[in-house]
């Protein structure tokens with residue numbers, strides 16, 4: 034006899050006819066921020082002010098944000114440092130006059146904090162997610178010494194040009210725990226690539242965190258028509274020093290293993306650049322090396338507020354493949370370069386985020402803090 | 409050899425002494441020692457395979473107001489569990505937990521979210537724990553949770569009186585007409601009472617079990633309902649028969665009223681909960697159907713007192729006893745009571761109804777002569793009454809089914 038009350042709940046036309054609702058929900062003020070204080074052992078309350086010179090970035094997102102802060106020291110990597118932390122390996126000379134660049138990578142099981150208070154049993158390259166951002170120059174010989182200290186077979190599959198034996202797939206570079214494998218190939222083509230584990234099951238190894246940037250800078254000598262552009266991309270050159278370059282990997286985490294992501298992010302930590310905006314010097318152009326490695330969703334996207342950018346799909350060209358856009362989308366493993374400047378803008382906070390609003394609201398949202406000069 | 413067990417000598421012929429007490433203490437000492445060994449030596453460590461703790465979170469109360477959402481959650485995990493983040497409609501929101509920190513097994517906490525909910529629409533709250541496990545809670549229709557106010561309580565009382573007290577009173581109004589009933593008519597009426605009570609018993613138990621399913625697992629839903637129902641049944645039987653023999657006349661009518669009253673209390677809770685969830689515009693046909701459905705209850709209460717001459721105050725008392733709890737139920741239910749309390753209330757009601765079924769059946773069986781014989785329950789008048797009671801309840805229940 035009591036069933037009707039439950040059944041009635043799904044019949045709004047019947048229910049709301051009564052008009053008992055006198056308090057409008059619209060009276061709720063979205064800007065009212067309520068923070069959970071002293072969240073676990075994370076200490077800091079959520080409404081911590083990151084930048085003293087600018088208004089609270091939280092006003093841009095109200096109370097819709099994760100609560101608390103992530104312990105980056107315990108994680109062993111900091112999202113802000115990841116942005117500019119290029120791993121260039123060690124360079125030696127080969128008998129034929131070419132350069133040999135050697136990287137050392139280990140696979141490790143590691144529990145990391147992907148959002149304040151949320152631990153994730155990750156599989157990592159060099160103890161971080163994403164793995165180290167490898168950077169080489171076109172034409173070099175690359176040697177990657179890969180050791181598996183994890184509990185499962187792993188590999189490094191590089192996007193780029195290499196032989197079948199170096200593919201990092203089962204039978205060609207997937208190694209058991211405790212083993213070592215050396216991948217060797219030439220750095221080509223130039224561009225913004227990635228590497229990831231190709232052990233099976235593939236989706237599990239990917240969403241557990243085994244991926245990273247693999248950037249091959251163009252050799253200016255090989256591109257006489259666009260030498261300036263090539264020089265500006267070559268890490269260590271004076272032309273390159275003028276740019277502010279950022280390494281960004283769009284990723285996500287399925288924490289309850291239901292095949293859907295609970296957290297979306299750029300560089301792993303949900304809302305990290307919303308809580309700690311990325312400082313951008315107004316007069317220096319910005320170049321973002323962007324990779325989408327989001328598992329379980331077919332595409333991800335990058336939208337910039339208050340500005341437009343040139344886009345170089347896969348980074349394999351020296352002229353833009355898209356000009357003057359403020360939104361690009363990438364399929365999983367798609368990547369590219371974004372180039373833009375805030376030279377004509379007033380200083381302030383400029384948002385960037387996925388333009389799938391669901392991803393934004395689940396953590397993939399950040400801020401550029403455009404300042405006159407970096408102090 | 410005499411194998412008859414009745415001829416066995418007693419086990420012991422000596423009086424209980426200190427030595428016997430020792431045999432009570434010794435097992436206790438062994439138990440404590442075993443428990444200490446298990447805990448001190450950390451013997452269970454070998455079973456720890458590194459798997460994360462099993463977590464469980466139940467939302468018991470949901471309050472929507474101008475500050476957003478407030479939810480009372482109960483933890484049911486193997487270890488204290490921590491709510492790390494909270495989503496509303498797949499978006500992370502700031503929240504405040506009171507008390508903050510990890511929630512121990514069986515404990516509750518309030519989570520307040522400053523979420524601008526939308527009137528009349530559905531929302532989903534997702535709790536993410538520090539292990540990444542998620543627990544969803546649906547708000548099917550968002551409406552402000554009713555607050556205690558004089559006007560509100562009065563109008564709820566009016567509705568409670570309409571679906572609870574009024575139908576019972578109408579049923580009791582048939583009393584003068586029923587008084588002249590012969591033996592067969594009496595049997596028919598009492599059997600009809602059994603029939604309607606049987607319907608209520610099944611209905612109440614099903615509702616109690618469904619609510620128990622929504623309650624936190626620590627309460628062990630179905631077991632709790634069955635135990636509470638059995639306990640209230642036995643307690644009421646014991647109270648009813650404390651002077652020996654089954655209750656008759658005014659006493660039996662009172663027990664029937666109590667049983668029906670507890671059922672109506674459960675009904676009231678459900679209506680109140682519907683108020684809390686926004687079902688304020690209860691369809692008129694639903695309320696009328698409810699009232700019609702409950703009229704039979706009044707006839708059932710009147711049946712055992714047809715041979716005596718109760719005072720008018722007795723009728724008033726019986727009507728209040730059977731119908732009044734509906735008002736109390738609506739008041740409590742509108743304050744969003746946790747499901748396990750509702751389940752317990754319904755289980756008590758089921759036990760009370762079972763007691764009345766037994767006692768009324770006993771009365772029918774006894775009839776007007778002293779020869780107690782349950783085959784009397786199978787004569788045509790009794791069988792017809794039973795069927796009529798069940799059929800009437802079943803058909804009128806259709807009115808309130810959606």
Ligand SMILES: [Cu+2]
Pocket residue numbers: 156186187188230231232238243
């Ligand atoms: Cu792997």
